[in-house]
């Protein structure tokens with residue numbers, strides 16, 4: 001390997017995990033190469049066009065993946081600098097302290113993490129500051145302890161959501177202002193990069209005001225002369241030397257050519273599904289079942305949350321533009337009549353007729369899609385799915401991705417949906433809502449891989465986990481994984497802040513190791 005193609009660190013993938021790690025390592029002066037299969041998201045009017053983004057899936061990957069029966073499907077995921085954070089809804093929430101321990105669910109046990117909340121807490125604070133999270137502490141009773149306040153004030157509610165929040169509070173619940181990573185200055189709107197538009201969730205930000213991994217981490221990292229990036233660089237496989245204990249070659253396909261790079265440290269961060277696929281594709285003499293897969297755990301325990309969108313159609317209009325400001329965790333760990341966890345309630349970005357058409361909801365009599373969208377409160381419900389070794393990423397005969405998944409732990413989610421319906425009965429807006437008797441629930445299908453996690457889990461025992469607590473492969477001394485794959489359980493809150501915080505934690509370890 002020529003000196004030119006050898007680096008101190010190679011990071012594969014520039015999303016929440018890889019991008020954040022690049023930012024952390026950049027000031028070290030070490031020679032760092034980022035390999036990203038995508039390019040930059042083009043800045044164009046379509047960024048904010050729901051027809052292009054949602055109906056036509058303009059920015060989705062074009063490859064088909066296959067389900068357990070070999071049936072092709074088109075996953076809702078993206079390959080770009082910044083990864084899926086370019087499209088995320090920017091709700092940046094900590095796991096609950098209890099999520100790090102063992103939790104008994106109706107459908108089984110959510111296992112404990114090998115690190116505890118206090119181990120990650122300082123990094124949560126760093127990640128919140130780095131990603132400019134706007135939030136408010138002390139309102140949500142399930143909130144874990146924090147060592148510092150948010151640096152930016154919470155994003156305020158618009159009138160319809162404030163009314164809902166007041167109604168919920170009057171009924172004895174604890175709605176809170178959802179922590180959001182947007183570059184918003186509500187005190188000085190004329191100077192604010194973020195303009196509070198309706199397209200944050202699922203769309204890239206045309207004005208670069210979303211705190212995504214490209215804007216916050218990759219672009220600043222690339223200002224360091226020791227950091228470089230190749231886009232359009234698909235990492236096909238990793239090769240180890242004779243001992244099998246170190247990755248010695250990173251094989252890249254770029255612009256129709258094969259290229260090879262090497263590094264003292266190789267970090268995989270391709271997203272939970274692609275990282276597992278990369279390790280499986282990298283099987284060799286010393287790793288016949290896939291790289292770092294002596295435990296046979298690579299690709300297993302795929303999780304993605306149980307998610308559904310519920311539209312509550314009200315006679316009263318919902319003119320909200322930026323809707324994702326309210327969260328509710330009153331049923332996160334259960335309720336008086338149900339002792340098992342149910343999950344988290346929040347909002348998706350405001351739907352319009354194009355979004356509703358893409359989801360093909362049942363039309364409420366007398367309503368057009370456009371009218372429905374104008375009257376809907378668009379709730380997003382998340383419950384925890386449990387790790388199951390049979391829910392796994394494998395490669396099919398052509399080397400393509402196969403996602404074998406059977407949903408589990410559904411009872412808690414159904415009860416969460418019932419809670420939401422019941423709860424709206426007891427608040428002022430109900431009269432409108434219930435008169436229409438129109439709740440439209442849509443469970444997110446297999447193709448909804450937005451919250452993918454858990455395929456390369458970390459743990460203390462090399463027999464049951466792939467990574468150690470530093471997220472280094474038990475079997476390969478210079479191989480690390482820092483995307484969502486390391487999760488041993490999925491919790492019921494959005495994953496990105498935990499991925500970012502963990503990448504900062506692993507970054508501290510790597511800075512020490514690199515000297």
Ligand SMILES: Cc1cc2nc3c(=O)[nH]c(=O)nc-3n(C[C@H](O)[C@H](O)[C@H](O)COP(=O)(O)OP(=O)(O)OC[C@H]3O[C@@H](n4cnc5c(N)ncnc54)[C@H](O)[C@@H]3O)c2cc1C
Nearest residue numbers: 013015017037079083084089090091235270483484494496
């Ligand atoms: C529509 C949407 C809304 C969401 N909203 C939220 C939210 O509000 N809050 C939240 O916490 N989370 C949200 N998420 C989830 C969040 O975006 C992900 O959890 C997070 O981005 C995952 O980070 P990651 O590092 O694991 O992977 P990614 O961010 O997906 O990054 C992986 C990167 O690896 C690259 N890559 C893949 N394979 C290869 C290869 N072989 N060679 C080279 N590069 C490769 C990809 O192009 C990509 O850039 C949302 C996701 C979507 C899609």
Ligand code: SF4
Nearest residue numbers: 194195197200205209
């Ligand atoms: S302007 Fe603000 S609300 Fe709109 S996409 Fe950008 S960050 Fe999100």
